[in-house]
Amino acid sequence: MTALSVEFSLKHKVSGLISEKFGLDEAELLSGATFDELDIDSLILVELSLILRKEMGIVLVEGELKSSFTLDEAVAVISAKADQA
């Protein structure tokens, strides 16, 4: 896969995880809104980090996922970590 398609597939995996685990609308997540705008509280980002650690072996440091991020910005941080893993 090209780098672009890896990131595309990661984006859908992450949006799928958030939607499945926290009952949020996937279309809204993909709309480009920030987590803040989607009323995703900061604990959900902590919970998401723990799920990514378990499911994908990606270890995010506290605060790396910010509520001011859009899904694309979060995926860029997760993708950079996945490359290191």
Add this chain to the structure above:
Amino acid sequence: MSRAAVVCGLGGALPATAVTNEELAAQLDTSDQWIRTRTGIGLRYVVAPGESTSDLAVAAGERALESARRKGGAEAADVDLVVLATSTPDRPCPGTAPGVAHRLGLGTVPAFDVAAVCTGFVYALATAASMITAGVAERALVIGADTFSTILDPVDRTTRAIFGDGAGAVVLRAGESGEPGALLGFDLGSDGGGADLITVRAGGSRQRSTGEPPAPGDEFFAMEGRPVFTQAVINMSESSQRLLDRVGWTPGDLDKVVAHQANVRILHAVGEQLGLEDKQLVVNLDRVGNTVAASIPLALSDAAAGGDLVPGHRVVLTGFGGGLTWGSAALVWPDVEPVTQS
């Protein structure tokens, strides 16, 4: 079979005054909905002016001894050791346990405190169980008691929503490793690199030796919520898994996981990490909040009294707290009748 410490009594005690989310919302910038969605807590109890940790510890201890008597007769309450887990002792010095033993009429039995904050009960249980298996004691009263309402910052909406006061206790007796109630193993750990995440900065030798009064707010309990959340989930999950590997059980074999009642979202995240179903998790923090060292024995009392925890259940207890500290214990639930009222 080998000599083991066996759970044979269980009791709990809460102070009389309940504080609802609505009452907190009337004083602080918070709401019932905010507290419930972020913590799962609806109610907590607080001590009255002049009431202390030892008062709750004595009440819970009396009830655990009464519980032991109901199944084992008068001699079942003849304990020769008291271990009290607390990080809100009556006074900085001496320990609170000797006074509790004295008030319970236990004579001159050895009695001491264990300070491991929210992991305190598991540490105290491991300590007392080890003293029994080593032959130092025959019967032990293990109490977890805290009054965090006495150290909270009155204007901190987060900690005031989370913490409540309470005490819970178990009686252990010497028995055999194959019996129901026998403690089958422990996993304990700490990471002092995280000591600042859960702390009361002032009041100890570090601050008192300066000769200066504490900086404003330093006399109160402080907690870094998000990193604590992460550490609690990782350490309770990993500690439980290490213990399960040692005992020879899988998460799917467990009937109940009684985790420290810190936050319902932490409990569910631990369940997610271990692959547990919701019905395996004991939850009572909605009615009592986070009662620190009392949380696990109070959750056990509630679950056993409500029929959610029954003899023969395979159970893991797991805690996480300041220090940082964590610890887990495994047992097959015995036929005990919890006592939660005088």
